[in-house]
Amino acid sequence: MIMELNWGLPVIAYLFLAGVGAGALTVSASILLRGGGGNFGGSHFDMARYGALIAPLPVMLGSGLLILELGSFHAGHWFRFLNLYTVINLSPMSVGTWLLSAFIGLSLVYAYTFMVPDVAPGDRWDVLRRACAWVGVPMGISVAMYTGVLLGAMPSRPFWNSPVLAMIFLFSALSTGVAAIMLARTLFRKFQIRKLEATAASGSSRRTSDLDVEGQYHQSGYILAASDTLLIGLELTAIFLFLIFAYLTVGDVRYAVSVILFGGSLAGAFWFWVIFLGLMLPALIELYYVVQRLLLHQNFSVPLGVEFAVPVIVLIGGFMLRYVVVVAGQITGPVGI
Amino acid sequence: MDEEGLMDKSKAPSQNSRRAFLKGLGASATLAAAAAVRPASAATRPVQYGMLIDTRRCIGCHACSVACKAEFDVPLGNTRSWVEYVEKGEYPNVSRNFLPRLCNHCRHPNCVDVCPTGATYKREEDGIVVVDPDRCIGCKYCVQACPYDARFINPVTGAADKCDFCLHRVSRGIAPACVETCIGRARIFGDLNDPNSEISKKIATNPVSVLRPGMGTEPNVYYIAADHSDEHERRRGSYVRVTTHRKEKERR
Ligand code: SF4
Ligand code: SF4
Numbered sequence: 001m002i003m004e005l006n007w008g009l010p011v012i013a014y015l016f017l018a019g020v021g022a023g024a025l026t027v028s029a030s031i032l033l034r035g036g037g038g039n040f041g042g043s044h045f046d047m048a049r050y051g052a053l054i055a056p057l058p059v060m061l062g063s064g065l066l067i068l069e070l071g072s073f074h075a076g077h078w079f080r081f082l083n084l085y086t087v088i089n090l091s092p093m094s095v096g097t098w099l100l101s102a103f104i105g106l107s108l109v110y111a112y113t114f115m116v117p118d119v120a121p122g123d124r125w126d127v128l129r130r131a132c133a134w135v136g137v138p139m140g141i142s143v144a145m146y147t148g149v150l151l152g153a154m155p156s157r158p159f160w161n162s163p164v165l166a167m168i169f170l171f172s173a174l175s176t177g178v179a180a181i182m183l184a185r186t187l188f189r190k191f192q193i194r195k196l197e198a199t200a201a202s203g204s205s206r207r208t209s210d211l212d213v214e215g216q217y218h219q220s221g222y223i224l225a226a227s228d229t230l231l232i233g234l235e236l237t238a239i240f241l242f243l244i245f246a247y248l249t250v251g252d253v254r255y256a257v258s259v260i261l262f263g264g265s266l267a268g269a270f271w272f273w274v275i276f277l278g279l280m281l282p283a284l285i286e287l288y289y290v291v292q293r294l295l296l297h298q299n300f301s302v303p304l305g306v307e308f309a310v311p312v313i314v315l316i317g318g319f320m321l322r323y324v325v326v327v328a329g330q331i332t333g334p335v336g337i
Numbered sequence: 338m339d340e341e342g343l344m345d346k347s348k349a350p351s352q353n354s355r356r357a358f359l360k361g362l363g364a365s366a367t368l369a370a371a372a373a374v375r376p377a378s379a380a381t382r383p384v385q386y387g388m389l390i391d392t393r394r395c396i397g398c399h400a401c402s403v404a405c406k407a408e409f410d411v412p413l414g415n416t417r418s419w420v421e422y423v424e425k426g427e428y429p430n431v432s433r434n435f436l437p438r439l440c441n442h443c444r445h446p447n448c449v450d451v452c453p454t455g456a457t458y459k460r461e462e463d464g465i466v467v468v469d470p471d472r473c474i475g476c477k478y479c480v481q482a483c484p485y486d487a488r489f490i491n492p493v494t495g496a497a498d499k500c501d502f503c504l505h506r507v508s509r510g511i512a513p514a515c516v517e518t519c520i521g522r523a524r525i526f527g528d529l530n531d532p533n534s535e536i537s538k539k540i541a542t543n544p545v546s547v548l549r550p551g552m553g554t555e556p557n558v559y560y561i562a563a564d565h566s567d568e569h570e571r572r573r574g575s576y577v578r579v580t581t582h583r584k585e586k587e588r589r
Contacts (some may be wrong), residue, residue: 004585006433006490021543071475075495084413084452093453101572153451155552156484252551333589336568337436337548 005330010069015147016176017062020101020315023177025055025107026140029133035121043220045121046192048133049114050184052175056107058180059143063100063175081336090178096143103143110136113335144173149330158235158252159259160329164242168321171235177317178228179282179311186307187223193217215299222300225286228314232283239275256332260324265331270324278317282310301337370387385444385464386502387529387557389536390437390514390544394523396423397435399582400537401515401524407501408514415489418502418515423567436566437523439515440487440500441548441556442466448479448488457497460471464529464557465504468575470496482550486589502526529557 028051035044067073072080074181083096110132115127155161185192196213246257261269285306293300397420405411405418421436442459446466449457456473459466468479473496479490480497491498503513507526509516516524527536539561546563547556568588571577579588 006480069477070490070495071477071490072473074490075474075475075493080495083472083474087453089452089453090453091453091478093476097453122565135525150478152481153555154447156447156482161412245542273447283387289376330481334549334552335572337563337588 005327007326010065012063012319012322012326014066015169015326016319017058018064018147018178019173019318019322020176021055021059021062022103022143023059023175024051024058024174024180025103025110025136025177026144026174027177027181028052028055028321029110029140031223032130033137035198041191043196043216044223045228046195047181047185047220047224049119050188052111054180054184055140056104056111059104059107061275063104064068070275070311071159092146092153096146096150099139099142099146106132106136106139112314126215135330140173140177140287141170143248145170151325154335157329158308158334159256159332160325161204161253162242162246164245166236167327168235168240168242168325171231172175172318172321175231175235176229176315178224178231179314179318181226182228182307183222183311183315185224186311189304189307194330214301218300218302218303221302225300225302225310226290226294226309229283229286229290231292232279232286234312236275236279240281252334255335256328259328259332266324269320270328273320274317274324277313278320282314282317343387344484373444380531383464384462384531385529385557386442386507386526387464387536387559388439388502388513389396389471389525389539389559389561390563391523391525391563392435392437394521395420395435395437395519396521397433398520399520401437402518404498404514404518406587411498412492415491415498416583417487417498419583421582423564424577424580425567425570425577425579427576436560436563437515438485438487439558440466440550441485441554441558442484443503444555444557445553447484447552447554451478451482453478463507465507466499467501467504468499470494470498473497477550484549484554485556486585 028048031044032048035048060274067081068187071082084094085101088094088098100281110129113119113129113132116123116125136242145166151157151160152165193213196216199215200213243257243261246253247261258264260266262271264270289300289302289306292298338527350516357490361491375391378423388470399420402416405416406449409417411417411467418437419440421438421587423434423436426430428434442465446457446459449459449466452458453476456469457466458469470491475490475495475497477490477497480490481507483499488497488499490496502505503511503515506551512526516526525539527534529537532541536559543561545559545561546565547559548563550556567577567579
């Protein structure tokens with residue numbers, strides 16, 4: 001099929017990066033708020049910190065990429081995109097522009113409250129940090145979701161024109177956000193353990209004193225793995241609903257969805273990279289370790305290799321999901337004239 | 338009425354004041370156009386320009402496409418107006434039909450709904466859907482949203498571009514370039530809201546159709562004897578070949 005892709009790699013990358021950033025902030029803020037801003041249940045505060053420090057970067061990078069895709073930018077009108085800020089209307093892209101700008105501002109302030117020297121739960125930035133977290137949860141969810149609404153707003157694009165798409169994007173954003181935090185935590189594993197040791201030595205650790213340092217480290221890993229499994233489960237459910245409703249209908253939507261069903265030109269990318277590698281495999285691996293603790297009450301402990309590989313494939317899967325959706329939407333359309 | 342002033346939107350600072358500005362200028366421009374296109378007594382009714390294309394009269398000569406190219410200096414590789422060839426059947430039961438295409442200036446234009454900058458809008462005074470190239474950022478959202486693939490990004494301006502019913506001619510009471518040049522007189526242009534216009538009478542007295550009515554955009558370009566089943570015929574296994582004569586070789 002010879003079809004022009006009006007939205008190419010920059011848009012695909014943006015959808016993925018904005019999802020990771022929005023997910024990371026939402027998860028970070030949720031962890032912080034659940035812990036009451038403190039260190040409840042292991043190294044929560046540090047995970048909230050990783051999420052907070054990650055969040056603004058992918059969103060800013062992705063938004064920058066979007067500008068590269070603009071026709072005005074290609075024609076040499078480099079700052080024409082600022083016209084976006086002269087209008088507020090109900091176009092999902094206009095709503096998204098304002099939302100995204102507010103999100104970037106908020107996530108920078110939130111990240112800053114974690115960058116101050118001697119950052120600790122309950123320090124003098126605590127109030128601001130928690131205020132950001134309260135606003136951050138709904139805002140992160142909105143940023144994660146509006147991209148699905150943006151694609152879904154067009155009857156001319158039957159593949160995208162589904163209310164379930166925004167839910168898929170939301171769950172994918174949250175699970176890739178968790179994955180980003182997991183990855184950061186794994187990369188800084190040594191640092192993390194050293195810090196826990198220092199805390200244990202000073203005797204200030206509450207509630208978790210019955211666990212040794214390794215145990216405390218894995219305790220936070222357990223929370224992440226368990227929530228990621230749940231999120232992937234929800235994402236698979238949403239994808240199932242998307243597929244089954246498209247499959248059971250007749251007409252444009254049925255024709256459009258056939259590009260990712262068996263025999264379709266994107267079937268391989270969808271079923272291998274998105275469903276198997278990006279969702280099923282990490283979910284099964286995480287489940288294997290989570291169940292041991294959940295049902296058999298064994299200590300949660302994951303080898304370093306697995307701890308690294310799982311978030312990486314979740315992130316690859318998240319990218320491939322955006323790729324498949326963005327391309328599939330553009331190579332299909334209304335049938336007949 | 339100075340049409341150049343009307344087209345120069347960079348003078349107006351914000352969208353709202355620009356609209357008001359356009360409305361002021363446009364209303365009087367429309368009156369002048371309306372006087373030429375229909376009786377002055379109906380001038381208080383809002384105008385909705387539309388087109389009726391009788392495909393039986395089209396010989397597929399591309400004169401309309403060429404006139405449009407010349408009128409707007411449309412960059413190479415892009416088309417505001419084009420003619421599709423539809424070939425179908427097995428010998429001896431074969432046919433070749435022509436389907437002239439352009440923006441439908443829809444009553445519910447999805448392109449307008451999605452535009453984040455207000456660059457694309459439907460003119461209240463005559464129902465023409467236009468793009469302000471100085472506001473447009475070239476985000477291509479409207480290109481995705483148009484169910485008729487009527488839009489493209491103009492590589493010179495970097496803005497979305499498409500048929501504007503020859504606004505600069507119509508506002509002076511002159512027919513669009515494609516209509517004027519059509520040797521088969523396949524195209525009729527006029528005010529759909531005026532029951533006494535030639536186009537309204539022809540639509541009332543002929544079986545007509547619009548393209549992809551299921552999209553809900555309610556097009557204002559009507560066709561007589563357009564073939565809507567070619568894609569379905571193809572899926573059924575019949576020989577059908579659609580030649581778009583555009584950069585996008587396949588219909589979207
Ligand atoms: S045909 Fe397409 S570009 Fe023209 S008004 Fe309708 S939706 Fe907009
Ligand atoms: S390309 Fe221009 S006219 Fe089209 S939606 Fe974007 S800003 Fe509006």
